Amino acid sequence: MHEVRFSxxxxxxxxLHLEGTYFKGRVQLLHKGGVRxxxxxxxxxxxxxxxxxxxxxxxxxxxxxxYDDLSCQAEGVPALKLWLDPFGFGWEGLEALELEAHRFGQLGKSGVWQTSEWTAFHEVNDGLPLGAGMSLLIKEKPERRxxxxxERTGFLDKKGRTWTNWTTDDPIHYPDADPLxxxxxxLIGLEGDRAWGVYLDETWRTVFDLASAEDHQSIIRTDGPxxxxxxxxxxxxxxxxxRYTALVGRASLPPLWALGYHQCRYSYTHQELALEIAREYRRREIPLDAVWLDIDYMDGFKVFTFSPERFPxxxxxxxxxxxxxxxxxTIVDPGxxxxxxxxxxxxxRAQxxxxxxxxxxxxxxxVWPSPAVWPDFTRPEVREWWGRLHRFYLEHGIAGIWNDMNEPAAFTVFGQEPPxxxxxxxxxxxxxxxxxxxxHNLYGYGMCQATYEGLLKFEPSKRPFVLTRSGFAGIQKYAFVWTGDNHSYWEHLEGSIPMLLNLGMSGVPFVGADIGGFSAHADGELLxxxxxxxxxxxxMRNHSGKTSRRQEPWVFGPRWESAIREAIRFRYRMLPYLYTLAHETVATGLPPMRAMVLEHPHDPEVSALHDQFMWGSDLLVAxxxxxxxxxxxxxxxxxxxxDFWSGEGYEGPVHLPTATPHDRIPLFQRAGSAIPTTxxxxxxxxxxxxxxxxxxSLAPEVRGWVYEDQGEGYEPGYISELEGTYDGYTLRLDxxxxxxxxxxxxxxxIRGVRxxxxxxxxxxxxxxxxxxxxxxASGSAEVHW
Known part of the structure; x- marks a missing residue:
């Protein structure tokens, strides 16, 4: 290790240009769209x-x-204080004590195969003097979260563990599994009533050791130079x-159907089975917006084909x-x-x-095909070619694309099995x-960019829908994200909540986990x-694996079918609210599904609360x-x-014993809000x-709004508002x-009133x-008590 020093x-x-014997540095104040x-x-x-x-x-x-003490100041941003020997900085209560450089490989080889391929990679990079990897040491505070x-396993607060950024196909999600x-x-840090964020714009393998090895310090590392x-x-x-999403990009408004209920299995192996699934939903009066086709629709696992026998x-x-x-x-893999x-x-090959x-x-x-090759999505001409290939799916009536195995996953390379x-x-x-x-970490990002831009090119009047398993910072610009191969475990049901909440706090708003679990066997209560x-x-997608028990809503009998049908119908009743939240997401980057700490950052009771969350700012889900x-x-x-269902009122803060019947979910509405439903x-x-x-929900002032448009395409939409007042005797609504x-x-x-x-x-x-x-209907109303 060598300390980074500037003279x-x-x-x-x-x-601000920094000069040293071995290193150079640059400090800038950058802006984009009003964000500094x-x-x-x-x-x-x-x-x-x-x-x-x-x-x-x-x-x-x-x-x-x-200034002379190397304080960097500008209007509208917190000051940055630098020191040069060793290099570090202080900013917003964050103290970076020093930056260290090391030769490649001193952090371990977990990002690289330990084979002849690793040896060759080490040899061609061994000429890099020092600086082939860097580590920033940060002074820790006990109160910081x-x-x-x-996407991470574990609870909401990520302190106390080491987290690696290296996109990985890991189908076994133990509680300590990392990376995924x-x-x-x-990273967002929260200390008392002050939050800040740090974004390490490095695509190499990076590691965030958050007071794991030593509770007095954290370390941010990169394998890159x-x-x-x-x-x-x-x-x-x-x-x-x-501010972070203003820099890396925000999601576009999805088509409305993407927010409906979806059914998938690995696999619906022939086209009549896929049709029968949809017909069964209609017969049983369960809403459904999409059926998904896994790899068995292809001819020999060749992307951009359909099997002439199974899907003629x-x-x-x-x-x-x-x-x-x-x-x-349809699923599309990069192999x-x-x-x-x-x-x-x-x-x-020709190109x-x-x-x-x-x-x-x-x-x-x-991967699934053998042998397989992988496109290089870092090159614009390859992305354009890959996007152009999607015309095939659009011509066959496909509405959306599911990008899988894009870490990229590989079962063998040149006949060798990777770790x-x-x-x-x-x-x-x-x-x-x-x-x-x-x-490596950019592979899924580049694939989704190519897919999204290709779909938009051939159907410019429609909003593209892409789902991805892998991605990097900013992936929300091109795709929804689902959390991969979970299991039909109660632990994975609970664990999906902090996993999705932290994705939302990482700028990725449109996320989900396989409902019922992908691997293992669900039962009626779990589903x-x-x-x-x-x-x-x-x-919202139900998805199960080939060796798992079937888990369409009706397979566990009438009792569970009824509860599941009601949950799905509830989703469709709430679509005006969810679509309005999606519109808010496009404007602000804030996710529809929010950790409690986002809406109540000053409340210490919610800083680590992981098994309940907010839906927007007005609904609390438990x-x-x-x-x-x-x-x-x-x-x-x-x-x-x-209480959303009964109208019973409560004054917080309070820890409330709550019944959990199977045919509904504990749900609480903030007083003064008006939730649009249909x-x-x-x-x-x-x-x-x-x-x-x-x-x-009554309060002295009542307000709600709803965003409406065609649900598809790019025609302008409209925001309609409900406003009102209530003084205990008269309710006026406009x-x-x-x-x-x-x-x-x-x-x-209005529930719970006389x-x-x-x-x-x-x-x-x-x-x-x-x-x-x-x-x-007349646009206004007045009620007296």
Missing amino acids: SYRYSDDT TWRVFVWHRLEDAQKGSWVMEGLEPLPFEV YYGLG YQAHPF TFDLYLIAGPSPKEVIQ EPEKLTAALREMGVRTV VKKEEGYLVYEEG QYFIHSYRDEELWGE KDNRTLPSSARQGNRYHAEV ARWTWLGAFYPF PAVRPGQRHRLTYLPQGQWQ KAEPHTTDAYWETLVWQV FTDRCGQPRQRVEAV EPQGGHSIHHYDPQTQTLTVDL
Whole structure:
């Protein structure tokens, strides 16, 4: 190890330049779209100082003041204080004590095959003096908590463990499994009422040791020869996420059908079976928006083909499903079968589009097809070619694409089996002028970019839908994310909550886990509980593996079918609210499914709370996560809350014993909110709600809004608002309808109230449920008690 030291500095061209014997550095204040961030960039003198970003663009430098003590200050951002010998900095209570450089491999070889491929990679990089890897030591504080880092096992707070960013196909998710399929070198720190974020813009293998080895310090490490860190100010966790996503990019608004309920299995092995699944949903009056086809639809596992025996008429299949209101989504893996006469392979080989070995020969191995080759998605011309190939699916009526095995996963390479915990390409493989070790984490990101842009090119009037297993920071620009090969374990049901919440706090909003579990065997109770939880996942898909028990909603008998049907119908009733949250996500980067600490950062009770969450800012969800569970303890933060189902009111903060029946989920509404709902339909059409029912929780001021548009495409949408006042005697509601579409019914529902005595509106009161329904067809209503 060598400490990084600088002996001099100069400020010019909106940049603080640092000079040392072995290292150089740059400090800049960058801005994009009103967001300002400090960039601290250090590299070995012999490296390329012009390193760019794979995921960020359009950042421009701003001037700032540099004082004699190396304090860097500018209006609108927290000051950055540097020291040079050894190099470190202080910012927002974060103290980076020193930066160390080490020769490649001193961190271990977990990112690289320990074979002849590793030996070759080590040899060609051994010429790098010092700086072939760097570690930043951070002073720890007992009260600090950490969030983010993408898809992780474990609880909400990530402190106390070491986390690695190296996209990995790991089908066995033990509680300490790490790494998994996603790589997000982004971290949120929270200390008391102040939050900040750090983003390490390095695509090499990186490690975040968060007070794991020693509780007085944390370490951020990279295997690469540069250290490129962005400091993102709060002061709230929400503001950190908003600023981070402004830099790396935010998700686009998905098509409405993507937010419906989806059914998948590995595999529906022939087209009549896929049709029968959809017909059974319709017969049983269970809503459904998409059926998914796994790898068995292909001809010999060749992507961009259909099996002539099992799926002989794909256009007829997709058309028949579409008549039922059901879309078709197909899996697409990056492994291309190496077969003469196969057009995809022949085109890619002719253009030298596939990854090569360090000996500059076409790298081949095995994934599902054998032998297989892998496209190099770091190259724009390869991405354009891959995107263009998707015209095949669109011409066959496919509505969305599922990118899997894109870590990239490899069962063998050149006949060798990789380590079981690192089933991927050797780090010595060549991608353009880079080694795979440098761009491994980008593989899924590049594949999704190619897919998204290809779909948009051929159907520019439709919003592309892509789902991915692997990704890097900024993946939300191109794809939804699901958490891969989970199991039908209660532990995985519970563990999906903090996993998805931390993905959301890493800027990835549209996420989900396989409902019921992919591997092992579900039972009726587990599937019912998981479907109710999944009704609040931004992405809701039931998916099971080939060797698992079937888990369509009806397979465990009428009792569980009824509970599951009600959960799915509830999801469809809540689509106006979820779609409005999705619209908010596009504007702010905030996820629909939110950790409690996002909405209540000053409440110490929620800083590590992982088994309940917020849906937007107005609904609190507290699922059952244990078999046979009949009650649970729910924490309601400060403020007024109302049971969504009964209307019973509560004042927080309070730990509330809550019943957990199988046919609903504990759900609490913030007082003063108005939640837009509709009636459950068999499938989605557009996002104009002919039936619009506002569930109102009374407070002195009431407000809610709903976003509506065509549900597809890029025509402008409209925000309609419900506003009201309530003084304990009179409720006044005003609905401003801007969508311009006809409605059959507009109502406000108020639960847990006594029978009113009059008013200037038509209303109905149910004394048994203490529920008041108010007609808002005229746009306003008044009720007296």
